[in-house]
Amino acid sequence: MSIETNIALTRPFSVKHYVMLMKPGIIMGNIVTAAGGFALASKGQVNPSLFFAMLCGLALVIGSACVFNNYIDRELDRKMVRTRNRPLAKGLVSVQSALIFGTIVGLLGTLTLALGTNLLTTAIALFGVFAYVALYTLSKYRTHYGTLIGSIAGAIPPVVGYCAVTGRLDLGALIWFVMIVCWQVPHFFAIAVYRLKDYADGGIPTFPIVKGMRATKIHMTLYTAAFVMAASMLTLCGYTGAFYLTLVLLLGGGWLVLAFKGFKCSSDHRWARKMFIFSLVIVMALCTAIPFSIA
Incomplete structure (x- = not known):
């Protein structure tokens, strides 16, 4: 035993x-x-x-x-x-x-x-x-x-x-899939940044540990931009209305601005926490908005 x-x-x-x-x-x-x-x-x-x-x-x-x-x-x-x-x-x-x-x-x-x-x-x-x-x-x-x-x-x-x-x-399912794949990269990279020591102690080769902080921030920024574009496709392809698209552009734009701020931040830990929290806010807001913005 x-x-x-x-x-x-x-x-x-x-x-x-x-x-x-x-x-x-x-x-x-x-x-x-x-x-x-x-x-x-x-x-x-x-x-x-x-x-x-x-x-x-x-x-x-x-x-x-x-x-x-x-x-x-x-x-x-x-x-x-x-x-x-x-x-x-x-x-x-x-x-x-x-x-x-x-x-x-x-x-x-x-x-x-x-x-x-x-x-x-x-x-x-x-x-x-x-x-x-x-x-x-x-x-x-x-x-x-x-x-x-x-x-x-x-x-x-x-x-x-x-x-x-x-x-x-169909196309709607594909858009959802791509949208959440793109969302998850900045979401989980943010966790990897503010939990950097924890992952290092555990011997897990996370992206920030292996590739460094600058490469991580570049990836987070690119995937955040990709998420905004993918999320917008639900409206551009006729699945959702203007209310949803407005939220995507406002919240997604805010998340992208925050991602860019990471390149000049004084504390990677605090910045990553903000990126993580914002990621939760945006996905909750968009999923909640969908029933009220069906095209």
Whole structure:
């Protein structure tokens, strides 16, 4: 019996620990973009039961992926300040229990999507799990392009929401995918900058560590500009109206100005925090605006 298992067996069962394994913050963030994709495809005619099935199924599937991510990262998590209190890192849950839990949650999520939405939506969601667990989680130990690889998985939820309604992949789904891929690079590079020491201590070759701060800021600026252009395409291609485009230009322009300020900032840490917070504001605002700006 492993040390991790011995520690876990001495702890009382806690639902909280299993909830933490699923990373609720990540689930909520992805649910927001999934809801945005669903709202866009619904064109003002939302099917409540379909929406509920999509959200529940996707939340469970993402939660399952996060459990397996926690399993793979448990040794690394012990080395980093922000992750060392995670349940597997502290031995609050045994490895065996976590794997069983993650499998059951994943199966429930898959079943919910398959019965409540359609097979295409289910397949796309499962591809997202593969991209997150196999491609991203393992690649981040080997290459500084891990964040770029991880952006594929992060761009899956809005496509899931969109396809739950349409049952097909079309231009709208593609725009959503490209839009969120571009959004994630400055979002996660900002985390890598203000958590620079943490990642260095964990031995993770993030982009700022390998390529330096200037190269990181250049990439963040370029991807921010690409995000604004991709987000604008929803209006230019006739999916959303003027209200949405106005928000894209105002908020996206503000985010781009902030990205440029990074080249002359006095504190990379403070600047990166602002970039991170702004990234959350803009994606929340645009997803919330979509139901009120359907073309």
